Amino acid sequence: MRERELLRHIYERSADLAGEGVIRVGPGDDCAVIRDSAGASLLLTVDQLVAGRHFDPERTPIDLVARKAIARSVSDIAAMAGTPICALATGAIPDCYAHADELFDRMATLARAFGCPLIGGDIAGADGPMVLTCTIVGVCRTTRGPVLRADARPGDLVCVTGRLGGSLESGRHLTFEPRVAEAVALSESLADRLGAMMDLSDGLGIDASRLAAASGVRLEIEAGRVPRHEGVADWRRAASDGEDYELLFTVRDRAGVERLELPRGTPLSVIGRVTEGAGCVIIDERGHEHDGADLGWDHGA
Amino acid sequence: MRERELLRHIYERSADLAGEGVIRVGPGDDCAVIRDSAGASLLLTVDQLVAGRHFDPERTPIDLVARKAIARSVSDIAAMAGTPICALATGAIPDCYAHADELFDRMATLARAFGCPLIGGDIAGADGPMVLTCTIVGVCRTTRGPVLRADARPGDLVCVTGRLGGSLESGRHLTFEPRVAEAVALSESLADRLGAMMDLSDGLGIDASRLAAASGVRLEIEAGRVPRHEGVADWRRAASDGEDYELLFTVRDRAGVERLELPRGTPLSVIGRVTEGAGCVIIDERGHEHDGADLGWDHGA
Numbered sequence A, B: 001m002r003e004r005e006l007l008r009h010i011y012e013r014s015a016d017l018a019g020e021g022v023i024r025v026g027p028g029d030d031c032a033v034i035r036d037s038a039g040a041s042l043l044l045t046v047d048q049l050v051a052g053r054h055f056d057p058e059r060t061p062i063d064l065v066a067r068k069a070i071a072r073s074v075s076d077i078a079a080m081a082g083t084p085i086c087a088l089a090t091g092a093i094p095d096c097y098a099h100a101d102e103l104f105d106r107m108a109t110l111a112r113a114f115g116c117p118l119i120g121g122d123i124a125g126a127d128g129p130m131v132l133t134c135t136i137v138g139v140c141r142t143t144r145g146p147v148l149r150a151d152a153r154p155g156d157l158v159c160v161t162g163r164l165g166g167s168l169e170s171g172r173h174l175t176f177e178p179r180v181a182e183a184v185a186l187s188e189s190l191a192d193r194l195g196a197m198m199d200l201s202d203g204l205g206i207d208a209s210r211l212a213a214a215s216g217v218r219l220e221i222e223a224g225r226v227p228r229h230e231g232v233a234d235w236r237r238a239a240s241d242g243e244d245y246e247l248l249f250t251v252r253d254r255a256g257v258e259r260l261e262l263p264r265g266t267p268l269s270v271i272g273r274v275t276e277g278a279g280c281v282i283i284d285e286r287g288h289e290h291d292g293a294d295l296g297w298d299h300g301a
Helices: A003-013 A062-079 A100-113 A180-193 A204-215 A235-240 A254-259 B003-013 B062-079 B100-113 B180-193 B204-215 B235-240 B254-259
Strands: A023-025 A032-035 A041-050 A083-094 A118-126 A131-139 A157-161 A194-199 A218-222 A247-251 A268-275 A279-283 A289-291 B023-025 B032-035 B041-050 B083-094 B118-126 B131-139 B157-161 B194-199 B218-222 B247-251 B268-275 B279-283 B289-291
Touching: A003 B100, A003 B118, A032 B083, A032 B118, A041 A062, A041 B083, A041 B118, A041 B131, A062 A083, A062 A100, A062 A131, A062 A180, A062 A194, A083 A100, A083 A180, A083 B032, A083 B041, A083 B131, A100 A118, A100 A131, A100 B003, A118 B003, A118 B032, A118 B041, A118 B131, A131 B041, A131 B083, A131 B118, A131 B131, A157 A218, A157 A254, A180 A194, A180 A247, A180 A254, A194 A204, A204 A218, A204 A235, A204 A247, A204 A279, A204 A289, A247 A254, A254 A268, B041 B062, B062 B083, B062 B100, B062 B131, B062 B180, B062 B194, B083 B100, B083 B180, B100 B118, B100 B131, B157 B218, B157 B254, B180 B194, B180 B247, B180 B254, B194 B204, B204 B218, B204 B235, B204 B247, B204 B279, B204 B289, B247 B254, B254 B268
Parallel strands: A083 A118, A218 A279, B083 B118, B218 B279
Antiparallel strands: A023 A032, A032 A041, A041 A131, A083 A131, A157 A247, A157 A268, A194 A247, A218 A268, A279 A289, B023 B032, B032 B041, B041 B131, B083 B131, B157 B247, B157 B268, B194 B247, B218 B268, B279 B289
8 A cells, every 4th residue: 555645645635625614724724724613824733653653662762752643743733833732542452451541641641831722632452563553733923824835936045953863763753852842933034935834754855856746846855955863874875764853844935944043043054946847856966867766755655 | 351441441531631731632532632732622533343253254345344444433523423524544455455545545535525634544464463543533514523422420321322232243333324414413402411422332331331420420221112123022131232323312301302303313212311320220120220230241351
């Protein structure tokens, strides 16, 4: 099963949903967006954490399982420049697992620390690997409103927060800090000069290709400008490792970006530009173009 | 693992959440309730459907798997007298399962038919039984607002919609109609004379005990008045079979109830009364009292 291909089918069938009733943005972005009774935007996202796929059930401390379950969904809220306000969690838990109470206790504590207390959920026994889900509701407190994947325009600069690569080997996939404060700061400082945004979960190359497709533009990224974590051998690893949970975004004003200071001293790098066309290419130091769609994970493919 | 006991621990630890920030009702009721930016109530619920626990993966048509995944959460919205407006779904799907696309297609179609289009979700591969979740957002369109489990008072009548028992054997657990229209009609007709309400998922006895505990009252149910589906042998089966997804509610005005006609001709029965005290008893025709807490499922116990 190709998960992303399956999701693409589902998104295509739901393409007519946006604008129907309370729905502003349907499936396919980092969050769905609905209108509340006053017309304000509410963000909704859900993500799964499957033992053996997203964490090693033998070796991962309960604390970090709980953290990743919550933080992945918080990162989706950040990707829209939203702020999480509450969460629901489910667990399908193997009958032999003795720490379910501790796990949910940790999830509740961490969710509250991320600003989205756990206000509901469900627990069921299951004869298989643990499957956790976390649904988060978020709001947009900035005037810019939710930042979509579809708003990149030719002429924009392509930027990324933090550094990329080596997330699985280093354990950062369990401990990353969702970029909520950074996204809100970008949205407040840049307002309409902030173009499209998403969080990087499957690798810069493939994720940037998705942003390009959503916006109907082409992204040109310079390999030499992709910021790498220490120990990440080359740009190819940085662009394809996945699970970075950094923000990829586009900006309409170079001067604005270069002056920006992000919260917590988080680095900000300009890595490329948006042009007319389609797809994402990463251009190496010899000038060779590499197709972004080949760099990253297409889960299950 | 005793799921309900575990959930009870979680609820107890979250008891201070109600009133914090946007939270009106935290964990423990059929839905959580938050305030939107205009102060209106939004309902949130999530439920899981686990292959081998909630349906037979060998025999259940895809259509009915999809239906139950959505309808269980819709029933939670009905239990608060809400109306569902949108949904998110996840699937942890065995790698060998060839019908994931069809399953999600059916879930999307059914969710839309229930008034809550699927606007987001996630799919992951898993080496175990299929685990589906459905998160639903609902609104309260009636002036009565969300109907909680905690609002039964001594002197109320205890009522139930439809008939009970035999849901698993008959297959009704796959085809039941969530009581959204009935709940809205009750809420509109009765307004403040409607007391507490919940949907019956684990069996009348145990669920009524939970309503009694939430309200700090005692429920006395007359066995002979419990409405049974055809083929359900006795009151004990009707009170303990579970998965009825009918509404259990209390009312402050006998005359009002007896005049009520529910949508779709759904039956409405007065089955008992609320008194001072604690717990739920079901009184048989000889006058013997049976503890409701012993009648029903405590999953995994």
